[in-house]
Structures are given as structure tokens and as C-alpha cells.
Amino acid sequence: MDIAGKTALVTGAGAGIGLATGLRLAREGAAVVVADVDEDAGKAAAERIAEAGQASFVHADVTREADVAAMVEHAEREFGALDILVNNAGGYRQPVFGEASVEHWTRNLDLNLRAVMLGIHFALEAMRRRGAGAIVNVASTAGLGPEPHPGPEYATAKAAVMRLTACLAPLAGEGIRINCVCPYTVGTEAVLQTIGELKAEGRDLPEPLRAELLEPEEVAEAIVDLVRDDSAAGRVVKLVGGKPPEVI
């Protein structure tokens, strides 16, 4: 897909990977809708992205069905279509499954899995009207492998996002390609702050983690590559700092 002139919606584009992706897509010539639950961060991000191209902010909590439907409508109303969706918003809050209330862990699960499904659900309607589209989901290496993870429902949701991506590959037959990036730890502002706090407590980052930390821009690059590559459908790309992207 040629990104120039297209409309892209990035969830959680107020910070971190989403912001880097929004900036990158705008530099490639897309009009970018910043969808974020944090009004201040989202508006500030849209202003930054507008310096590189066209941008518009829409307030959306992606765990809410009505907000997800409305953010897609916003893209179509503001820029005439929805061509690209990046299901990026995610993360988890303590306490986690095993300690947390059902309501709390359900919200973690909703943010990391159901929100991705809602995004695809409403984007499909818009993309079918257009006859084409590219969707990229942001999973995590938390969803891979046999090791325990400190956020069980987060890791489980991310694993499911990768399977969901693979299951939806046949939509490429309608011109709608769904792919996924699976990053290891990314040096976003929030992550760098946590690392700084650990350091201040004398708990330095283990060497393998430091070497494999990704830049948010590296994840944005992999997302843009998947949007561009018309042969990519149902693809999951693992990203680890210092290593080439790996299709898994």
C-alpha cells in the first residue's frame, strides 16, 4: 500500500510506540487520527504530528465499544476514509490475575484483546466500503514461550492477538491485510522512567535486557513496513533490539 494520501488511525498514539508510529505515518504522507483516552497527551501528540502532516485527535477509550465505533466514524468524517488502523493501545495495571478482582483483570484483558477485536470489527466495515485496508496489531514477546510472565492476563491477551492475526489472514482476499508486530521491551518514556527508578534503587537493568531494548521508532518502522508490503497478511514479526526483524 502506498501510504501517501491515506488515512491512518493509531490507538494510544498519545505516547510511546503509538506516538512514534503516528509521526512516522504522517512523514510518509498519511493523515493521522490520534485516538487516546488521555485527552491532554492525545491533543499534544496530534499537534506534534500535525507539524509533519495532517492530524486529528479523537478521545477514545478502546475498551468501550461505542468509543471504538466513534473513532472510526471520526476518521471517515475528518479525512474521508479509513485505510490504515494500528491497534496499539495496551499495557496492564497492577494488581494482576490471581490477586486482582474480576473487574480489574477483565479490564486488562479488554484493553489488550477485546479492544483489538473491536478495532478490527469496526475498521472492517469502513475498509470494506473502501475495498482495501491495512491493519497492524501490536502484540508483545510477553505472549511467546513457556516462561511465566508477571502479567498473566496481559501475556495471554498478547498471545491471543497473534493467533487472531493469523486467523484473519484470509481477509486479504477482500484486500484487507491484517498483520502484527511482537516487540520485546521498548525504551518508551514510561519504560525509561521505570529503568531510571530501578537504577536509583541500585537495581540495574540486567545486561541482556539493556542490549535488546528497542527504540519506539524501530517498532514504528516495522509497522510501516507491514502496511506497505502488499504480500503481508496474517504475519507476525518479532522485534528484539540489535537483531533483524523475524517473521514467526
Ligand SMILES: NC(=O)c1ccc[n+]([C@@H]2O[C@H](COP(=O)([O-])OP(=O)(O)OC[C@H]3O[C@@H](n4cnc5c(N)ncnc54)[C@H](O)[C@@H]3O)[C@@H](O)[C@H]2O)c1
Ligand atoms: N513498551 C514496551 O516495552 C512494550 C513492549 C512490547 C509491547 N508493547 C505494547 O505496545 C503498545 C504500546 O505500548 P507503549 O509502551 O508505547 O505504551 P505507553 O504507555 O507509552 O502509551 C500508551 C498510550 O495508550 C493510551 N491508552 C491507554 N489505555 C487506553 C485506552 N483504554 N484507550 C485508548 N488509549 C489508551 C495511553 O493514554 C498512552 O497514550 C501496547 O500494546 C503494549 O502492550 C510495549
